[in-house]
Amino acid sequence: MKIQGLNKDDFEWMDKSYRFFMTAQVNQIKGAINCSSPELIRDNIEGLEESLKTYEKIAKEMRKYDK
Numbered sequence: 001m002k003i004q005g006l007n008k009d010d011f012e013w014m015d016k017s018y019r020f021f022m023t024a025q026v027n028q029i030k031g032a033i034n035c036s037s038p039e040l041i042r043d044n045i046e047g048l049e050e051s052l053k054t055y056e057k058i059a060k061e062m063r064k065y066d067k
Helices: 008-036 038-065
Strands: none
Touching: 008 038
16 A cells, blocks of 8 residues: 555544544444344444554554654
């Protein structure tokens, strides 16, 4: 993944946005738990795991340019 051409402000907004998105996913998991829906819980957890993997890739690239 290459994210050249972005500045530190761009990286900060991407970071904040992704954390907000993952928080929304966690809230969906909480809702599924309250509804006692194992299938929905599992689906949301899998989605959160995929989001976290992408977030880790972005964060790794951001650190390269943070120097």
